[in-house]
Amino acid sequence: MKDEAVTREDRVASLKGMGCSRKRVEDARFTQGKGNYVDDIKLDGMLFGDFVRSPYAHAKITNIDTSAAMEVPGVLAVLTAADLAPLGLHWMPTLAGDKQMVLADGKVLFQGQEVAFVVAEDRYAAADGIEAVEVEYEELPVIVDPFEALQSDVVLRPDTVGEDGSPADGAHGPRKHHNHIFTWECGDKDPTEQVISNAEVVAEESMYYHRTHPCPLETCGCVASMDKVNGKLTLWGTFQAPHAIRTVVSLISGIEEHNIRVISPDIGGGFGNKVGAYPGYVCSVVASIVTGKPVKWIEDRMDNLMTTAFARDYWMKGRISATKDGKITGLHCHVTADHGGFDACADPTKFPAGFMNICTGSYDIPTAFLEVDGVYTNKAPGGVSYRCSFRVTEAVYFIERMIEVLAIELDMDASELRKINFIKKEQFPYKAALGWEYDSGDYHTAWDKAMKAVDYDGLRAEQKQRIEDFKAGKTRKLLGIGLTHFTEIVGAGPVKNCDILGLGMFDSCEIRIHPTGSAIARLGTISQGQGHATTFAQILASEIGLPADSITIEEGDTDTAPYGLGTYGSRSTPVAGAATAMAGRKIRAKAQMIAAYLLEVHDDDVEFDVDRFVVKGAPEKFKTMKEIAFAAYNQAIPGVEPGLEAVSYYDPPNMTYPFGAYVCVMEIDVDTGVTDIRQFYALDDCGTRINPMIIEGQIHGGLTEALAVALGQEIAYDDMGNVKTGTLMDFFLPTAWEVPNYETDHTVTPSPHHPIGAKGVGESPHVGGVPCFSNAVHDAFRAFGLRQTNMPHDHWRIWRTANELGLHD
Amino acid sequence: MTQKNQYKLNVNGQTVEVTAESRELLIYTLREKLNITGPHIGCETSHCGACTVTIDGKSVKSCTMFVAQAEGKEITTIEGLGGPDALHPLQEAFKEHHGLQCGYCTPGMITRATKLLEEIPNPTEEEIRFGMAGNICRCTGYQNIVKSIKAAAAEINAAKEAAQ
Numbered sequence: 001m002k003d004e005a006v007t008r009e010d011r012v013a014s015l016k017g018m019g020c021s022r023k024r025v026e027d028a029r030f031t032q033g034k035g036n037y038v039d040d041i042k043l044d045g046m047l048f049g050d051f052v053r054s055p056y057a058h059a060k061i062t063n064i065d066t067s068a069a070m071e072v073p074g075v076l077a078v079l080t081a082a083d084l085a086p087l088g089l090h091w092m093p094t095l096a097g098d099k100q101m102v103l104a105d106g107k108v109l110f111q112g113q114e115v116a117f118v119v120a121e122d123r124y125a126a127a128d129g130i131e132a133v134e135v136e137y138e139e140l141p142v143i144v145d146p147f148e149a150l151q152s153d154v155v156l157r158p159d160t161v162g163e164d165g166s167p168a169d170g171a172h173g174p175r176k177h178h179n180h181i182f183t184w185e186c187g188d189k190d191p192t193e194q195v196i197s198n199a200e201v202v203a204e205e206s207m208y209y210h211r212t213h214p215c216p217l218e219t220c221g222c223v224a225s226m227d228k229v230n231g232k233l234t235l236w237g238t239f240q241a242p243h244a245i246r247t248v249v250s251l252i253s254g255i256e257e258h259n260i261r262v263i264s265p266d267i268g269g270g271f272g273n274k275v276g277a278y279p280g281y282v283c284s285v286v287a288s289i290v291t292g293k294p295v296k297w298i299e300d301r302m303d304n305l306m307t308t309a310f311a312r313d314y315w316m317k318g319r320i321s322a323t324k325d326g327k328i329t330g331l332h333c334h335v336t337a338d339h340g341g342f343d344a345c346a347d348p349t350k351f352p353a354g355f356m357n358i359c360t361g362s363y364d365i366p367t368a369f370l371e372v373d374g375v376y377t378n379k380a381p382g383g384v385s386y387r388c389s390f391r392v393t394e395a396v397y398f399i400e401r402m403i404e405v406l407a408i409e410l411d412m413d414a415s416e417l418r419k420i421n422f423i424k425k426e427q428f429p430y431k432a433a434l435g436w437e438y439d440s441g442d443y444h445t446a447w448d449k450a451m452k453a454v455d456y457d458g459l460r461a462e463q464k465q466r467i468e469d470f471k472a473g474k475t476r477k478l479l480g481i482g483l484t485h486f487t488e489i490v491g492a493g494p495v496k497n498c499d500i501l502g503l504g505m506f507d508s509c510e511i512r513i514h515p516t517g518s519a520i521a522r523l524g525t526i527s528q529g530q531g532h533a534t535t536f537a538q539i540l541a542s543e544i545g546l547p548a549d550s551i552t553i554e555e556g557d558t559d560t561a562p563y564g565l566g567t568y569g570s571r572s573t574p575v576a577g578a579a580t581a582m583a584g585r586k587i588r589a590k591a592q593m594i595a596a597y598l599l600e601v602h603d604d605d606v607e608f609d610v611d612r613f614v615v616k617g618a619p620e621k622f623k624t625m626k627e628i629a630f631a632a633y634n635q636a637i638p639g640v641e642p643g644l645e646a647v648s649y650y651d652p653p654n655m656t657y658p659f660g661a662y663v664c665v666m667e668i669d670v671d672t673g674v675t676d677i678r679q680f681y682a683l684d685d686c687g688t689r690i691n692p693m694i695i696e697g698q699i700h701g702g703l704t705e706a707l708a709v710a711l712g713q714e715i716a717y718d719d720m721g722n723v724k725t726g727t728l729m730d731f732f733l734p735t736a737w738e739v740p741n742y743e744t745d746h747t748v749t750p751s752p753h754h755p756i757g758a759k760g761v762g763e764s765p766h767v768g769g770v771p772c773f774s775n776a777v778h779d780a781f782r783a784f785g786l787r788q789t790n791m792p793h794d795h796w797r798i799w800r801t802a803n804e805l806g807l808h809d
Numbered sequence: 810m811t812q813k814n815q816y817k818l819n820v821n822g823q824t825v826e827v828t829a830e831s832r833e834l835l836i837y838t839l840r841e842k843l844n845i846t847g848p849h850i851g852c853e854t855s856h857c858g859a860c861t862v863t864i865d866g867k868s869v870k871s872c873t874m875f876v877a878q879a880e881g882k883e884i885t886t887i888e889g890l891g892g893p894d895a896l897h898p899l900q901e902a903f904k905e906h907h908g909l910q911c912g913y914c915t916p917g918m919i920t921r922a923t924k925l926l927e928e929i930p931n932p933t934e935e936e937i938r939f940g941m942a943g944n945i946c947r948c949t950g951y952q953n954i955v956k957s958i959k960a961a962a963a964e965i966n967a968a969k970e971a972a973q
Contacts, residue, residue, distance in 0.1 A: 023904060030912025031900040031919060033847020033887035040846040123837070124830065217851045217859055217913045217947050268849070268913030269947050301852045529911025529948045697907045700950030728856035728945075735942040736951040 011610045016549060017542030018756065021693035024534045025549075026527075035266045038221045038236055043294040046223070047076060049287050050126040050297065051280070052116040052133045053307070054108035057144070057378040057721020058156070059137040061104055064116060069132040074125025076291055078133060079117040079283060081105040092252055092282055095275075095500055096352065097171025098181070098343035099159075100381060102279040107140070109156060109341030110380045111721050112306035117283040119295060142721040146315065146338040146375035149179040156341065156376045171343075172352045172374075181343050181374035186357040187434045192369035195330035199321030203409040207401055208790045209394050211313035211338070211379070211715045213305050214386040215733065216528070218268025220308050221298035224284035228292055232259050237281060239264045239556075240274040241566025242526055244503060246558045248277050251501075253285060264556035270528035271705070272384040273309045275346040275568045302726045309346075310379070310715055311386030313338040314394045320402045326410055326420045331365050331433075333398060335372040337383070343374060345383030346568070347390050348498040348505060354390025355489045357434035361399035362443050362487040362659060363421040368433035378721045387705050387766035389490040389569035396486045400771035404483075404778060405787055414483055414779075415456060419447060422485070429752075436489060438657045439751050442685070446747045447485055450661035450683045453745060456481075459665060467783050476671050482664035482776025486768035490760045491574025491656040500565060506651040507575035508562035509583040511540065513644035515633040517626030518550035521583070524564010525576040526556040530762055531694045532572065536580050538690055539756060543584030544591070545611035545625040562647055570658070570760035573690065574751075579650035581755040586646035590632070594644075595623045597637050656751045656759035660684040662768045666776040670807050673799030675711060675777070677740040682768070685747045687759035696744050699765040703742050706769025708734050710777075712794040732792070781805060816880045820845065821889030827876065835871040835879050836860045839886065847887035847916040851945070858944030861917035862886045868924045868943070887916035890923060898964040899923060899957070908957030910948030918944045922958050931962055 016022045029035055066078040081103040084090035091099045104115045118129035143149045143156065155161055155178045162168050167175035172182035196202055222237030233255055239245045242262045250257040267274065280297040287295040299308065315336040322328045337353060339345060347354040353372035360368050385391065403421075407414040422443040423430050430438040450456075459481050466479045495504030508524040521540055525532060533553040541548035555561055564576060588608060595613035596603040599621055606613040613628065615621040623631075631637070632644040665679040682699055689695055712732035716724040725731040750757025770791075777793045778786055784805045789797070802808060813828050820843060827842050839845040839862070851859035853872050860872040863885040891897035899919045902908065909915040918941070925932065925940040932940065937955050946954060 024907065026912065027904040027909060028893075030909055030915045031887075031896070031903050032892060033845075033916040035912045035915075037846075037849070037913065039840075039850065042844075122841070124832070215947065217857060217911070217945065218849065219851075266912065269911040271947070298850075301854065531910065693907050697910060697949060697953060700952045701910060701948045702950075704950035705947070727854050728852045729854060733857070733945050733947065735945060736938040736955065737942040739938075739951050741952055742950065 008610060015541040015545065015547050015611060016538060018538050018688070018690050020691070022534055022538055022548060022691055024531050026531060026533050037218055037266050037268055038223060038238055039298050041223050041236055041265065043223065043225060046294040046296055047119050047121060047287070047291060048123050048126050049117050049119045049284055049295050050123070050130060051114045052118065052130050052135065054104065054111060054113040054115050056108060056137050056139055057111045058109060058140040058142045060107050060140060061115070061135060062138055063136040065134040066116065068134065069118060069129045072125065072129045072132050074121040075118060075129035076121070077119040077287060078129065079103065079286060084286060087286065089252065089282055089286060092277065094342055094344040096343040096345040096347060097349065100342035100344055102282045110378055111723055112303065112380065114279040117287060119287045119291060142378045142719070144377055144379060144717045144719060144721050146336050146377055149375050149377050150177050152179060156378065179376045181339055181376060182352050184352045184372045185370070187369040188367060189369045192330050192332050192367045195367045196319050196321040196332055199329055200324045201409055202319055202321045203402065203406040204319045205402065205405045205788050206317045207398070207788055209312045209314040209316060209397055210791055211310050212386065212709050212713050213310055213715050213731065214271035214273040214384065215305065215731065216269030216271050216273050219299035219301060219304040220274055220278060220280065221296070222281050222284050223294055223296045224288040225294035226288040232261065233285065234261045234263065235285065236263045236265055238267050238274045240270045240526060240528065240568050242556055242558050243524060243563045244500060244565060245277060247503060248501065249285065262558045264526045267526065267528040270568065271387045272311060272346065272568055274528070275384055276309055276344055278308050301728060305715065305731055306723045306726050307380050308382065309384040310340065310382035311384050312394060316394065316398050318398060318402045320406050322406060322410065326412055326417050328363055328365050328421045329367065331360055331368040333359050333370045337372055337374045338377050338379065339374050339383050340377055340379040340381040342381035344381035346385060348492055348500060350497055351390060354385065356391040356395050358392055358436060358487065358489045359395035359398050360432050360434055361396060362423060362485045364423045364427065365433055370434060379717060385569055387702055388763045389488060389492065392488055393767050393770060396767050397771045397774070400484050400486065400775060401788065404775055408782060408787055415451060418483070418485055419444065422447065437654060438487065439654055439753055440749050441487065441657060441659055442747065442749045443485060443659060446659065446661045446683055446685055449745065449747065450663055450681060454663045454679065454681050476669060478668045478670060478780040480666040480668060480776035480780030482666060482772045482774070482779055484662045484768050484772035484775060485659070486764070487657055487659045488570070488764055488767050489655045489657055490570035490763065491652055492569050492571055493655055494653060495651045503565060504651065505565045506649050507564040507571070507579050508647065508649045509576060509579040510562045510647040511583045511587055511645060513587060513629045513632065515630050517546055517629040519546055520552045520554060521580065522554045522561040523576045523580065524562055525567040525572040528567065530567070530572065535690045535694060536577065539577055539580045540584050543581050544587050545608070570763045573758045573760045574656045574754060575650060575652055577758055578652060578755050579648045582650055583646045583648035586648060587644060590640070590644060591625060591628045593640055594628045594631050594637060598623050598631055653753050656687065656754060658684070658686045658759040658761060658764050660764055660768050662772040664772045664776040666780060668777065668780045668798060670802045673795035673802065675793070675798065679743070680740055681743045681745065682765060683745040683747065684761060684764050685749050686761035686764065687748065687750045687754065688757035689746065689748065690758060695761050698762045699744050700742055702763060702765025703769045704734055704739050706766045707739065707773055708732055710770045710773035710791055710793060712792045714792050814877070816876055818879050819883045821885060829876050831875065831877050833876045835874045835876045838876040839871060845886050845888055849913055849916065851913070856945065858921060859914050859917045861921045861944060863920060863924055868921050887920050890919065897923065899961040902957040902961035902964065906953050906957040906960055908949065908954045914944060914946045918946065918954060922961070925958070926962050926965060930966060
């Protein structure tokens with residue numbers, strides 16, 4: 001056979017399966033400007049909708065007059081809450097068990113809130129219509145501080161209090177105050193108090209993880225098209241979870257789910273911004289039903305930053321106890337969480353503070369307690385996971401800062417303190433004090449590799465010299481060495497404890513092998529730049545022995561893709577990737593039967609080898625997967641149905657726990673506050689590596705988003721509730737000029753419960769990067785007495801820190 | 810505001826006439842009237858560069874320029890740089906070196922890079938980073954964009970040398 005000259009290695013390489021840096025199949029269209037994003041969609045007669053938004057953060061609405069707007073040329077309709085109320089659509093459920101106004105119902109709770117929806121022939125006419133809508137507001141007292149909210153007599157959400165003014169129970173139990181949303185407790189309260197009060201050493205610190213925003217380059221948007229002839233609604237949009245959106249639309253609109261088709265086309269970055277359901281989606285659907293025409297809604301950048309999906313805004317207070325020689329004995333964490341006007345956090349139902357209870361981090365901490373209080377304020381709703389799995393960024397920032405503070409308290413090296421307390425390799429699977437069971441890890445190996453790679457001891461010696469030089473007046477620059485060892489928790493998640501709106505967080509893959517040996521696979525996830533069409537084909541190539549180049553991956557169309565919970569929280573590889581492997585194995589199982597029939601041996605007498613089944617002990621007798629595929633469609637095989645297809649719905653038995661060791665070396669100019677990243681070393685362990693090129697790209701991007709958050713990016717409000725950072729003029733997105741080159745490295749500790757051992761990687765660099773950059777800033781000033789200064793560490797704040805420490809004297 | 814005027818533009822080598830209000834922005838004309846959807850809208854304040862096109866030899870952010878200002882001018886978008894039969898070296902290099910992820914910034918990024926390489930045919934890393942600072946990418950962290958542009962520069966220079 002001509003095949004004989006081809007080595008086994010050649011056959012493996014030709015598949016472009018797992019472990020190779022396969023070039024991306026998505027890139028041909030993107031590099032030629034032929035992507036198909038939602039704003040590229042054009043339909044006959046399509047209208048454009050846009051919002052009248054509140055200029056006030058808290059106000060009563062006494063009147064809305066739309067009559068002048070209706071006279072504006074090109075304006076076809078103006079929707080207000082009064083129009084939506086008869087349909088029951090003036091409010092909608094949030095993912096967090098609260099409800100949110102679709103259009104202002106008598107009052108507004110944050111600046112930029114949606115008040116009316118103007119539908120017009122094009123964007124310009126819609127803008128003219130918005131100008132002509134007259135809204136009368138009566139200003140109410142504004143609360144932008146969650147601690148003040150918990151003391152205030154002002155009731156932000158009258159719909160959540162009883163007739164006597166007492167707070168009604170919320171989705172997560174009793175509420176302490178009318179502006180309080182929930183209390184979530186985790187761990188052992190009394191034992192933790194006891195351990196801490198009897199400890200030899202206790203470090204205590206408060207820190208604010210500021211409000212920021214995922215800010216993908218493409219904003220949120222949709223096109224709704226109600227076909228009244230067939231009774232079918234098609235909704236294209238920037239949805240990170242298209243199936244969940246379909247179910248939500250069905251539940252709130254009453255349109256049967258089979259009559260709704262949701263399509264996520266190409267998405268221009270998500271980072272958590274595109275998980276939730278927004279008023280624009282509801283209004284577009286209603287407007288399409290009202291006008292009988294397709295209606296498009298696209299946010300502009302200010303709408304995006306001011307109204308959809310903030311992240312973080314956690315006030316965290318910690319106490320960590322240890323023995324004199326640095327063994328940690330207990331951890332206590334309290335969070336006051338500012339959720340804005342509505343609780344629209346995107347978390348699994350049973351986790352109102354997400355996976356904040358991963359806050360014991362990479363350390364063997366025997367006793368811990370976490371308490372989170374959610375609070376309403378006059379700020380935008382959201383609370384999404386910005387490039388992280390459900391509040392994991394907050395948790396990792398907390399523990400990695402607490403470790404540094406404890407190191408100061410103990411007068412110990414921060415690397416040494418980490419090494420003393422890492423969970424040891426032999427302790428896995430490790431049951432953490434706050435409930436999670438870490439699947440696998442080898443932290444000491446990763447850490448030692450990182451310390452060696454950066455010459456940690458050399459860096460400390462240089463830093464010591466630098467401090468002496470600074471004190472001697474020889475330099476005005478300090479050197480910060482930022483350390484972080486993070487452990488993530490991703491891949492939500494097991495249906496037994498993870499659901500969103502009652503939908504279990506499994507995921508899915510369906511494969512069809514075509515007669516000529518190529519295939520299409522569809523998944524319940526949706527790529528937003530992660531390169532799923534490239535990497536999922538690689539998983540399949542390795543599993544079923546057909547070349548990745550012969551496998552089309554399709555996602556995002558709910559009429560064709562199997563049900564899944566979408567892409568966020570680094571769940572695609574851990575969950576849908578597992579479903580892909582499992583579906584592939586079903587294909588292989590059937591292929592084995594076909595091969596045995598064709599080779600005239602028993603099923604057990606053939607085995608899989610790269611791209612074929614061979615007769616055991618006689619490798620010259622084989623059938624390639626391509627031959628088997630054809631046979632599946634042209635042979636009558638006794639006891640075997642024709643065709644070669646499989647579907648798998650994968651309910652993961654556990655989360656996956658990627659980890660990594662990061663080091664940031666930073667120069668800080670004490671007189672200007674300007675920072676310069678001299679070196680950034682990132683070692684990631686995401687288990688089995690599917691495509692190293694894509695992994696590295698994810699790490700570069702996640703680190704850059706971490707740099708942004710740590711060093712300048714924030715959604716800031718003034719006391720009146722005005723958003724101070726509503727455009728890219730004020731909201732920091734790093735350019736190529738501000739960003740360093742990163743050194744990437746890895747270890748591989750496969751997940752023992754995942755079919756291919758992969759853990760997910762997209763969010764690790766963000767989760768680990770933020771504390772690493774922040775720790776570098778803190779470390780630079782440690783010798784001068786700094787314990788904690790809040791992010792973002794922009795030049796002004798760093799200058800102020802230096803000033804407060806007396807370094808300008 | 811209904812007064813409309815005729816404007817004649819040259820887009821990717823074709824002369825086109827459009828009818829537009831004087832307030833109409835060029836990005837809107839390109840995307841909505843001429844179906845040129847490669848350039849994207851990311852900020853509408855000239856910060857992100859997703860809408861970058863080339864006008865009479867200069868990189869321009871088409872979200873903050875009126876179509877009226879483009880009257881009689883030569884405009885090149887990503888669609889005019891190369892197609893399936895012959896990609897521009899920058900398009901090839903971005904594919905080869907993983908210079909993109911979600912693809913939203915890519916048309917503007919590549920269009921800007923074509924001008925950068927005309928301005929500085931053999932740029933240093935620092936020159937690339939400075940020259941590309943008007944284009945924001947949220948996915949890649951720029952490291953592979955820099956790599957792609959360097960590789961494309963080498964490719965273009967080698968082709969030029971071979972032609973001489």
